[in-house]
Amino acid sequence: MSAFSDFKTLVHQRCGLHLEGLAEARLTRAIDSLQASTGLSDATQLLNRLMSDVTFFDLFVSQLTVNETYFYREPDALNWLVNRYLPQRLTSKDTPLSILSAGCSSGEEPYSLAMMLFERFGERAKTLFRLTGGDVDHQVLTKARRAVYSGMAFRALSDTVKERYFTPHEGRFKLNDDMREWVSFCPLNLLNAHEISAGGPFDVILFRNVSIYFDEQTRRHIQQQLSQLLAPNGILLCGLTETLGNDLGVFELTDDNGIFYFRHAAPAAALPTTPPLVPLLDTPIVVTDNLDSGMTEPAAHRFDDALTTTSSVDHRPDNDGGHLSLDIPSEARLDDADQQLLTAHRLLNQNAFSDAATLLTSLLQQQPWSVDALLLAGLVARWHQQPTAAFDHFKRAIYAAPECWPAHFYIAELYRQGELKDDPVQRQRSYAAVVRILTASPTSQGGLATITLPIPPGDARFLAERYLNDVNTSLASTSHTQGVS
Secondary structure (H helix, E strand, O other), X not given: OOOOHHHHHHHHHXXXXXXXXXXXXXXXXXXXXXXXXXXXXXXXXXXXHHHHOHHXXXXXXXXXXXXXXXXXXXXXXXXXXXXXXXXHHHOOOOOXXXXXXXXXXOOHHHHHHHHHHHHHHHHHHHHHEEEEXXXXXXXXXXXXXXXXXXXXXXXXXXXXHHHHHEEEEOOEEEEOHHHHHHEEXXXXXXXXXXXXOOOOOEEEEEEOOOHHHOOHHHHHXXXXXXXXXXXXXXXXXXXXXHOHHHOOOOOEEEEEOOEEEEEOOOOOOOOOOOOOOOOOOOOOOOOOOEHHHOEOOOHHHHHHHHHOHHHHHHOOOOHHHOOOOOOOOHHHOOOHHHXXXXXXXXXXXXXXXXXXXXXXXXXXXXXXXXXXXXXXXXXXXXXXXXXXXXHHHHHHHHHHOOOOHHHHHHHHHHHHOOOOOOOHHHHHHHHHHHHHHHHHOOOOOOOOOOOOOOOOHHHHHHHHHHHHHHHHHHXXXXXXXXXXX
């Protein structure tokens, strides 16, 4: 049993965060930080302080979430929302329409939506839509209200849009006041989401890249909370790789032009409820993945957690200093190459793309056919907006391991996302390869030996099947048209 079981259970009880397995690394750092700042080296004293002091607990929680986001993240879904769903919704419902960004972190998501709505509807967007961001982390909400950003927050934002909505501010960039004042922010504990006081019921709830912090039972409970906030015929949007992990029977899964979203099941029926999460403090909470069904932890959770491993091991305080620590099993001691791979993985997660690229270049000089290194190098190249280099790395990974379905998947995505000039036949082949491999072996690791999969097999197969159907339909239509001509 982990030395941190009481801390894990308290956090799970208060706000649902799931801190088992590799996520313990964040918990380790958070406890070390609080011990250093308070001088409370005794675990029981620290736990009692957390239980009795709400402000102290909020500070603790702020260190447990990654809070890594950026403007225009997963733009396909946002473009669909702004240009297709919301215009249709406006024809059937009185304004303003209410939109909630649940788990908004430092505000990039609701502000992205504000800019996109303004681009689409102009000044009247402010009268047509009400935008709210909510998060359990009070510290990050303060940052969201300030709306001052730098560096990688802009990595997916064009220079034109950045210049239109941001002004230089003390070496960084501040969002213009008209956008900043349009979006309101409020505390939001998703375990008690029905208690939110601002803006509901909501026509759209964005719950993207948030469920990565919760186990399946908690996600179901949260969805039941959000269902009370969702207006009739409203929609719940999750992140791209979270689709299967959130298809839990509370909402009905729907897709439109390749965009997946949830809505109230029709006909409306009473939904089963789960008892409130009130675990005892001496009872550890352990949740395991169900790989056979394809219902795994969302990709970003496994991706982020895997990358924190090396830093937490390297910098853990000694026990004789009065700090809590985790025991690292002997099998976790890796050889140099594996350690470098995990370090590169961590650097990628921390947006240190140049450092990751340098390390991967060295690795590939030593092991030019390392599937793990080639896949990571391809992902780094994508973030560097070097799609041709990314394609080359993914292709080499497939040469080294034909079963490397993540490389097949990302090659198809390079075409579908417009990073490379579209080639429907290549898209078809790549998505078909993913489906073929994962049909034969549903839990395939894709030839990876060290790093964790960047997307769960079940989610990859689900998405590949849908996108394959789309491209097959498109190719069939093109062939028919050419035949008629």
